[in-house]
Structure formats: C-alpha cells, structure tokens
Amino acid sequence: MKPTISFVLQLSPATAYKDLEAVARNLLDGLDVLLTSGLVKCSVYMDGPTLRMLRKVAKPLAFGKIKNGIREGLLEFLGGGFYDPMLPLFPEEVQRLQLEQHCTLLRKFFDMEPQGYFNSSLVWEMDMTAVLAKSGFDYALVSEAAIQDALGRSTPTSGWFTIEDKGALMRIVPVSGELSRAIENDDLNWRKIAEPYCREGKSAVVLLDLPPEPSEIVAFFERLVDFVETNDVQTWPVGYTVNQLEPEGSLSYLMSAGRKLGLPASAKTCREMLIRRPEVNVLQKFFLSLFRRGRDSLSDEKFEVFCDRLIPAMSPIFFRDLANEEGMRCLNVRKWGFRYLLTASSALDSMMSFSGLRVEVCDFLLRGEKQIWMENSNMSSLLDYRAGGVLRLLCHKSSAVNLLNAWRDDGEPSLGFLDCLLPNVDMTPVQIGLALSLREYLLKDPYDYTISRSESGAEVQLLEEQGFTVGGKKGVFRVEKDYVLAPGASSISVKYTLSNSTYMDSKCFFGTIFELGLLGKSGGRIVIDGFDLKWDGENPLVYPEAKEMKIQDFAQGCVVTMKFDSPASVFVGPVFGASSSAAPEVYQGLRIYPFWRTALTVMDEKKFGISVSVSGR
Amino acid sequence: MRSDLIDIQVEDYGEDVEITLSGSLGAFQLPAVREKIDMLADGPGCFFFLNLSHAHFKVNDYLDLFLELLNKLQAQNSKLVLIFDSEELDEYFAKYRNIFEIFPSRSAYKDSGMSKQLQQIGIHYAVKTGIRLSPSVAIAGALLIVGWAITLFLIVAAQGREIADKQAQIIALQAQKERYVREIDRLESSIGPLRKLGVVQDTTMLSSFGIIQDWVTYLEYLENSRREK
Known part of the structure; x- marks a missing residue:
C-alpha cells in the first residue's frame, strides 16, 4: 500500500528571537529545494514576523x-495568529485581531487566503469554533490525543x-502524534505505524x-524530499485532503491542552498553566489589564497602534513552562515578556497623556480577592x-523591567517586601x-x-497584628506598613512601624525579602556603600551595617x-531552579534580605524604612 | 467580604481626580463604597470626576451617598462631575438631574466651556491661598501679563532679526576676503618666475620700511632721518 501523508511544517516560535534573518534566508532556499523537486506537497505555517522577514x-x-507552487497545489500556507498565540487565553477581540493580521499578510505576499488554522501549541477550546468560522477558516488542526479523548x-x-x-x-483535522514522532526520529517502523492511519x-x-x-534548515528540506522519494510516499497538502475526503463523524465536545507547554499529561486545558505557574498568570493578567485600559480609554486609531505594541507579548513562549529559551523557566524569556508589556504600558501612558x-x-489576578494596583x-x-502586604509586581517603565x-520551582510567586523574622541565634549565610x-x-x-492622597503623592497604609512563631516562641507584632508613591518618581518607599503588643520581650531579626529577576549570565555587579561585593552569583553572604545598596x-x-x-545587615543570595536533568543549578534570580536586630520589650516600638529606586544605565 | 465585589480606582492628574466605581452595587456594598469614596475624596483636587460607566446600582440608597459627596466636595470648594453615558444611569439619576453635573467623559466636560472651569479654579485657589481676585482685576492682570509677554517676544524677535542681518554681512565679508586672498595668491604665483629672473622689480622692498627687520634697525632709521632733517 502506498501511504498518503500530509506534512505540516512549522517553525519553533523561539526562532523569532534568534537570528531571524539567517533563518528566513535558509527557509527560502529550503522551499526552493521543495518546489524544484515537485515531489512533496505539504502545508506550511509561519508566524507574522517570519513572513515579514521572508x-x-x-x-x-x-x-x-x-x-x-501554491497555484499548482504543491504548497499550502496555513493561517493562524500573527504571533502564534494560544487563543483561548485571550479576549475574543484580540484573537480576531491576530487572525486578521496574519491573514492580511498572506493575502499581501501570496495573493491567497488561508483555508486552515494552525497553532504550534495545538491548543483547542470550544469557543474557538465561532471565532475561526467568523474569520473564514474551513478547518483547524488539533492533536490526535484530544480527538481520541x-x-x-x-x-x-x-x-x-x-x-x-x-x-x-468547523472541520477538525487530527495531527497524528505517534507517526509524527516516528518520522521525526527516523524510526524504521514508521510504515507499520502509518498503516492504520x-x-x-x-x-x-x-x-x-x-x-x-x-x-x-536546507538539509532538513533535502532529507524530506529524499524521504518521500525513497519511500514512495503520496503527499497532499492538508487542505486538499479535507476537500477530497468524506467526514469521519461529528464531535460533541473538544478540548485540547496542547503540546510542548510543560504541562502534565493530566492537564485538560492550557488554562492549567495559569494555575500552576504564577509568573505566567501575572504576565497574562497584566496583558489583560493593559488591553482593557487601552480599549476603554483610546480612540480606535490609537488603540490599533497600541495593540501593535502589546500583542507580541501573546507569543506562546511566554506561556510555556519550559527551559532553554523556549519557555518562562528561562530568566531571559521572562525578561522579554515583561519588556513587551512595559513598552506597551509606556506607549499607553503617552497616548493618554498620563502623568499623575x-x-x-x-x-487584578482574577482569583476572587482584591489587590491594589499603584502606578505613576x-x-x-x-x-x-491580603497576603502580608507584599508586592507581586514592581516595574520600571523606562527600563521596561519587572524587578x-x-x-x-515550588510554584510560589516571587515577591517583594515579604516580611520575615529570623530567630535570635547564630546563623550562617547558607542557613539564612x-x-x-x-x-x-x-x-x-x-x-x-x-x-490617602496628598499633594506629595499617594500612600497606602496597611495595618494589622501579625502573629509569628520564632524559635519555639509565639508572639504578636502590631505592624504598620506604609507604601508611598509620588507622581513622576522612579521610586517606591515603605515605612515600617513595629510594636510589641504582647506581655513578653521579643528578640529577633526583622527584615523583608526581595526575589529579583536580575543579574544572571548577562552580568552585573552589587555595590554596597561604594564597595563592590564581587559576588560570585552562587554563594550567599551577609554584609553588615549597609546604608545604600546598588544592583x-x-x-x-x-x-x-x-x-x-x-x-541594615543585608543578605545576598541566589535563587536557583532545577534544570531538566539535575539538582537546582540554573540561576533564576537574586534574593535580597535586608534585616535589623529587633529587640522589642513590652509595648516597645521600632521604625524602619526602605526606599527602592530604579534608574536607567 | 461582600464589599470585595466592587472595583474602585482613583486617577490623580493634579487638579483633576477621576474616581471610577465599577461592579454591581447593592445594599450590602453601600457601607464599603461610602468608606472608600470618603477616603479618596479626602485629598487635593479641584475637579472630582466620578466615573460610573461600569457601575450597576441595585438600590436607590446610592443617590443619597452621591448627594452627601456633592455637599462634602462643595464644602471643600471642589466640583463633582458624574461621568456616564447610559440610559440606565440616566434613569437612575433622573430625579437629581438638575443638581448633578453629568457628562459622558472627562474630556467632554473639559470641552464644555472654559469660563466655568476657570471660575471653579478661582474659587478653589481663593480658599486655598487666601487671595481673592475680582474678575475685572483678574482680566486686567492677565492682559498685563499677556502684554508683557508680547512686548518681550517682539523685542526678542527684532533683536534676532538684527543679529541675523549682522551675521549675513559678516559671512559676506569673510567670503569676499577669502576671494581677495585667493586672487592675490594667484597673482603672486603668476609673477613669481618673472621676479626671480629680475624682469619685474619687487616694489614691496622699495618702501622705506622694506629693509627694516627689527626694532634696533628701526630706531637707528628714525635717528638718522631726524639728523638728516
């Protein structure tokens, strides 16, 4: 039997962040090999930036x-999102915007409209049916596992x-997972696997x-031509087979968590990522917040310009739990994601003339509890x-950085101003x-x-009694924590007032933790009171009596x-994460913990203050 | 907490303060909304815009809250402007339509007339600074300042023109000088070989001072010429 295969070729979304020009040149050469041979008829998906570079x-x-090649039926270009996003994570308006932008590009470059919808993550939710049908797609590719389910x-x-x-x-076409893996890995049994398909x-x-x-890339195309020629395989673009074959039946419900997202096999939807990874969740919620604010406040023309800045943050690499620059487990990818969002945020401010x-x-995080968003x-x-008066995001707009x-790795979010008491015992930096x-x-x-609002800015005053257990002793501190933000300032300051509201003396070290996504491979330095720490990025250390610290x-x-x-005494240490194969060894951030000796007698009170400012290079 | 169903936002633009209230507001939320609005209204600001575009009121008790807020802001010499553009809210506020100022957006209020806004700013700052100006004095003062500004501008413009003329003249003279220098160089180079041959006499050396090379010789020359006289 001569097997019939519809090849779908796609580029990894991470490619867009590498040398895209070199990729595009080689891609053109590869397509040339394919078209010249005339043996392989296949479907191709490329995202908007790659098409533009091409x-x-x-x-x-x-x-x-x-x-x-398209006219002769050798090649079919598949449509999708301009930045290949996982559509179910975003509002319908922005879904349609992405589909329309990609379609416009295909129409402009190749005089054709895509018939099929493709998303490299292969995620699917029922709501997409109506959106894709409205955008003019005839069929969509979904993972075989979802259809089997x-x-x-x-x-x-x-x-x-x-x-x-x-x-x-919508017509749904399953992408065969097993056969794709077999052909990709040169499995000699591929013909046997292909038979039932x-x-x-x-x-x-x-x-x-x-x-x-x-x-x-060119070698890949040559191998593909060679594979088809040697094995005498019949090939068709996906669109052709959908038009030629009869339907297999109807599905009442379909849901796909997608592939290559870093989700466990038990996950039913890509939304699971938002629950599992707080970094992905906060990035998505920040996106939604900016989108809604722009929609409410900008005219249609300005909103379009603003969306152009915002939608690169929908790229799938920002919604994957993968390392090696393929997902958010990589510090660089997290930095890119927030860079896009903060650039869009600055653009929104200037379009709205926001200066207050x-x-x-x-x-904000859509979890049934309120948070306070403060911005200048x-x-x-x-x-x-509600979680100890901590900061979940601290962003500097002109540097486009979220600190x-x-x-x-435990799935907890990284925080700032997370207050912590250490017991009054000798502890080494490693123990701290x-x-x-x-x-x-x-x-x-x-x-x-x-x-409270005043001429000098806004102040959020937090006040509560905080219970603690340190060194086997229980106690209660009445904590007043005041966040101060002035208009136009590049700094935020916090004033603490701690009072011992029990009838016991309390000796401990009070401090506040910052888990910063700074330094790493790219390099940097830490200077305390003019002294360069020359920190090696691995071993934690404590610097005594610091007044000013620069990172x-x-x-x-x-x-x-x-x-x-x-x-204050300052603890400086790394935040390490696990690599795919070994113990925690991947640098994921910097942990800073300034702390003070806090011996509070009954009804005694102490005041501390920290100001964090950010400036450009 | 039931009060958590509401969203509240304050945007501070200096003189303008926009408070946005959104969510579904029933009897349970009223105390929380009252507390939060009081808290946010207790600050600086001349114009308070209360944006209710995304709010849905389930009970009429909120009208009293807004009337109290209006009173409070008037006592602070600030202005309350309600922002919404929906029939549902039009109906809700129908009874007090003549009491509240209602506009579809903040920019619509800003475009609705300068004089009332200036008057409001005047009232606000009169109380804040203790300085009261009658409209005629304010207009006269403003005219004086504008007159000064125009005079200053005219003087600067006239001086600028003069400087530009002078610069043009200097440039023309410099160009002329360079042209002459080039011409002289050309002429000197053309008669150079003839002068070497002795065909042309160097008239520059014929002058009385032509042979004088230093001060001593010059003083001797003066002495000699005086003696000869």
Missing part, C-alpha cells in the same frame, strides 16, 4: 516561485471530523518542526494586601538562605488598608538602588 530577504522571483477511544484517528458551537461549524485512502497528518538552527498617579483596588508615569506595582521576576528559600517565619496575615544589571540597563533609613 519578504525582506527574498531574492527576485523567489516569491513568484512560491506563488506558483473526545471519541473515547485510543486507536489511531485520521481524516476529519466536524464540530459545532453557537451555530458555527492511511486505511481506506485516508491521509495521515504529520507535523514536523523545522530546525531552529539556520544551517540545518493611579491607585486601583481590583481583582515611571513605576507600577501590584500590592497584595520581581525570579522563578521558584535556606530559611528564606523555604519561606519560614513569615509575617503574611491579611492587612487592612487605607488609601547594576548590564543587560537590562538598569540600576536598582535600595536605601535604608537605619543601617
């Missing part, structure tokens, strides 16, 4: 040849199915990732007053680092808040300055 570097007649069977599925939602119809003249859809290295202060009490034209922060951008990493001895009870991050081009009202 156009930029194309030699004369190269696009003419591709257009000819919907049909309640584990045997190979091929051909196409129909699905209906809100009166809209290709029964009764059906075509199996095989998804192949193009190599991200530019030098390997904004304080918003809202359910230079800084923005998210204060979680609280570390990564914790361990206690801070395990988040022991925290003051994390919910606070009551008051917002210079060369790659991000920012300097973070912490000033202490009274001299």
Whole structure:
C-alpha cells in the first residue's frame, strides 16, 4: 500500500528571537529545494514576523516561485495568529485581531487566503469554533490525543471530523502524534505505524518542526524530499485532503491542552498553566489589564497602534513552562515578556497623556480577592494586601523591567517586601538562605488598608497584628506598613512601624525579602556603600551595617538602588531552579534580605524604612 | 467580604481626580463604597470626576451617598462631575438631574466651556491661598501679563532679526576676503618666475620700511632721518 501523508511544517516560535534573518534566508532556499523537486506537497505555517522577514530577504522571483507552487497545489500556507498565540487565553477581540493580521499578510505576499488554522501549541477550546468560522477558516488542526479523548477511544484517528458551537461549524483535522514522532526520529517502523492511519485512502497528518538552527534548515528540506522519494510516499497538502475526503463523524465536545507547554499529561486545558505557574498568570493578567485600559480609554486609531505594541507579548513562549529559551523557566524569556508589556504600558501612558498617579483596588489576578494596583508615569506595582502586604509586581517603565521576576520551582510567586523574622541565634549565610528559600517565619496575615492622597503623592497604609512563631516562641507584632508613591518618581518607599503588643520581650531579626529577576549570565555587579561585593552569583553572604545598596544589571540597563533609613545587615543570595536533568543549578534570580536586630520589650516600638529606586544605565 | 465585589480606582492628574466605581452595587456594598469614596475624596483636587460607566446600582440608597459627596466636595470648594453615558444611569439619576453635573467623559466636560472651569479654579485657589481676585482685576492682570509677554517676544524677535542681518554681512565679508586672498595668491604665483629672473622689480622692498627687520634697525632709521632733517 502506498501511504498518503500530509506534512505540516512549522517553525519553533523561539526562532523569532534568534537570528531571524539567517533563518528566513535558509527557509527560502529550503522551499526552493521543495518546489524544484515537485515531489512533496505539504502545508506550511509561519508566524507574522517570519513572513515579514521572508519578504525582506527574498531574492527576485523567489516569491513568484512560491506563488506558483501554491497555484499548482504543491504548497499550502496555513493561517493562524500573527504571533502564534494560544487563543483561548485571550479576549475574543484580540484573537480576531491576530487572525486578521496574519491573514492580511498572506493575502499581501501570496495573493491567497488561508483555508486552515494552525497553532504550534495545538491548543483547542470550544469557543474557538465561532471565532475561526467568523474569520473564514474551513478547518483547524488539533492533536490526535484530544480527538481520541473526545471519541473515547485510543486507536489511531485520521481524516476529519466536524464540530459545532453557537451555530458555527468547523472541520477538525487530527495531527497524528505517534507517526509524527516516528518520522521525526527516523524510526524504521514508521510504515507499520502509518498503516492504520492511511486505511481506506485516508491521509495521515504529520507535523514536523523545522530546525531552529539556520544551517540545518536546507538539509532538513533535502532529507524530506529524499524521504518521500525513497519511500514512495503520496503527499497532499492538508487542505486538499479535507476537500477530497468524506467526514469521519461529528464531535460533541473538544478540548485540547496542547503540546510542548510543560504541562502534565493530566492537564485538560492550557488554562492549567495559569494555575500552576504564577509568573505566567501575572504576565497574562497584566496583558489583560493593559488591553482593557487601552480599549476603554483610546480612540480606535490609537488603540490599533497600541495593540501593535502589546500583542507580541501573546507569543506562546511566554506561556510555556519550559527551559532553554523556549519557555518562562528561562530568566531571559521572562525578561522579554515583561519588556513587551512595559513598552506597551509606556506607549499607553503617552497616548493618554498620563502623568499623575493611579491607585486601583481590583481583582487584578482574577482569583476572587482584591489587590491594589499603584502606578505613576515611571513605576507600577501590584500590592497584595491580603497576603502580608507584599508586592507581586514592581516595574520600571523606562527600563521596561519587572524587578520581581525570579522563578521558584515550588510554584510560589516571587515577591517583594515579604516580611520575615529570623530567630535570635547564630546563623550562617547558607542557613539564612535556606530559611528564606523555604519561606519560614513569615509575617503574611491579611492587612487592612487605607488609601490617602496628598499633594506629595499617594500612600497606602496597611495595618494589622501579625502573629509569628520564632524559635519555639509565639508572639504578636502590631505592624504598620506604609507604601508611598509620588507622581513622576522612579521610586517606591515603605515605612515600617513595629510594636510589641504582647506581655513578653521579643528578640529577633526583622527584615523583608526581595526575589529579583536580575543579574544572571548577562552580568552585573552589587555595590554596597561604594564597595563592590564581587559576588560570585552562587554563594550567599551577609554584609553588615549597609546604608545604600546598588544592583547594576548590564543587560537590562538598569540600576536598582535600595536605601535604608537605619543601617541594615543585608543578605545576598541566589535563587536557583532545577534544570531538566539535575539538582537546582540554573540561576533564576537574586534574593535580597535586608534585616535589623529587633529587640522589642513590652509595648516597645521600632521604625524602619526602605526606599527602592530604579534608574536607567 | 461582600464589599470585595466592587472595583474602585482613583486617577490623580493634579487638579483633576477621576474616581471610577465599577461592579454591581447593592445594599450590602453601600457601607464599603461610602468608606472608600470618603477616603479618596479626602485629598487635593479641584475637579472630582466620578466615573460610573461600569457601575450597576441595585438600590436607590446610592443617590443619597452621591448627594452627601456633592455637599462634602462643595464644602471643600471642589466640583463633582458624574461621568456616564447610559440610559440606565440616566434613569437612575433622573430625579437629581438638575443638581448633578453629568457628562459622558472627562474630556467632554473639559470641552464644555472654559469660563466655568476657570471660575471653579478661582474659587478653589481663593480658599486655598487666601487671595481673592475680582474678575475685572483678574482680566486686567492677565492682559498685563499677556502684554508683557508680547512686548518681550517682539523685542526678542527684532533683536534676532538684527543679529541675523549682522551675521549675513559678516559671512559676506569673510567670503569676499577669502576671494581677495585667493586672487592675490594667484597673482603672486603668476609673477613669481618673472621676479626671480629680475624682469619685474619687487616694489614691496622699495618702501622705506622694506629693509627694516627689527626694532634696533628701526630706531637707528628714525635717528638718522631726524639728523638728516
């Protein structure tokens, strides 16, 4: 039997952040190999930036040849989002915007409209049916596992199915996971695996990732031609097979968590990522907040310009729990994600001529609890007053950097101004680092808040009694924590007033933890009171009696300055994460813990203050 | 906490303060909303815009709250402007339509007339600074300042023109000088070979001072010429 295969070729989204020009040049050469051979008929998906680069570097007649290939049915370009986003994570308006932008580009470059929808993550939720139908797509590619799940069977599925939602119809084409893996890994048993897929003249859809290295792309296309020629395989673009074959049946419900997201096999939807990873969640909620604010306040024309700045943050790499620059487990990827959002935030401010202060009490993280968003034209922060008055985000707009951008393997978010008491015993820096990493001895009870506005700025006053257990002794401190933000200032300051409201003396060390996504491979330095620490990035240390601390991050081009009202001891240590194969060894951020000796007798009171300012290079 | 169903936002633009209230507001939320609005209204600001576009009121008790807020802000010599553009809210505020100022957006209020806004700023600052100006004095003062500004501008413009003329003249003279220097160089180079041959006499050396090279010789020359006389 001669197997019929529909190859779908796609580029990894991470490619866009490497040498895209070299990738595009090689891609053109590879397509040339494919079209010249005339043996392989396949479908291709490229995101918007890659298509634009392709156009930029194309030699004369190269696009003419591709257009000819499309007309002759050798090549089919699949549609999708401009930045290949996972659509279910975003509002419908922005979903349609992305689909429309990608479609416009294909129409402009190749005089064609895409028939099929493709998303490299292969996520699917029912709401997409109506959106895709409205955007003019005939069929969509979904993982075979999701269709098997919907049909309640584990045997190979091929051909196409129909699905209906809100009166809209969509044809669903399964991408064969097993056969794709077999062909990708040169498994000699591939023909045996392909057999059940290709029964009764059906075509199996095989998804192949193009190599991200530019030098390997042409060789990949040559191997593909060679594979088809040697094995005598019949190939068709996916669109052709959908038009030729009869439907296999209807599906009542379909949900796919997608592939290559770093989610466990038990996950049913890509939304699971928002629950598992607070970094991804906060990035998505920040996106939604900016989008809604822009929608409410800008005219249509300005909103379009603003969206152009905002939508790169929808790229799938910002919604994956993967390392090696493929997902948010990588510090650089987190930095890129927030850079896009903060650039868009600055653009929004300038379009709205916003130069004052904004304080918003809202359910920013959409989890049924309020947080306080504080913002001026230079800084923005998210204060979680119900979790010990901590900061979840602390962003500097002109450097486009979110300081609280570390990564914790235990799935907890990285925080700033997380108050912690250490027992009054001798502890080595390693022991302190361990206690801070395990988040022991925290003051994390919910606070009551008051917002007061004055000529000099806005103040959020938090006040509550905080219970603690240190060294086997229980105690209660009455803590007043005041966040102060002035209009136009690039700094935020916090004033603490601690009073011992029990009838016992209390001796301990009070301090506050910052988990910063700074330094790392790109380099930088830490200077305390003019003294360069020359920190090796691995071993924790404690510097006594510091008044001012500067952290210079060369790659991000920012300097973070912490000033202490009274001299503080400062702990400096790394936040390490696990790599895919070994013990925690991947640098994920910097842990800073300024602390003071706090011997409070009965009804005694102590005051501390920290100001964090950020400046450009 | 039931009060957590509401979202409240304050945007401070200096003189303008926009408080946005959104959510579904029933009887349970009233105390929390009252507390929060009082808290946010207790600060600086001349114009308080209360944006209710995303609010839905389930009970009429909120009207009293807004009337109290209006009283409070008037006592602070600030102005309360309600912002919304929906029929539902139009109906809700229908009874007090003549008491509240209602506009569809902050910019619509700003475009609605300068004089009332200036008057409001005047009232606000009169109380704040203790300086009271009658409209005629204010207009006269403003005219005086504008007159000064125009005079200053005219003087600067006239001086600027003069400087530009002078600069043009200097540039023209410099160009002329360079042209002459080039011409002289050209002429000297053309007669150089003839002068070497002795065909042309160097008239520059014929002058009385032509052979004088230093001060001593010059003084001797003066002495000699005086003696000869």
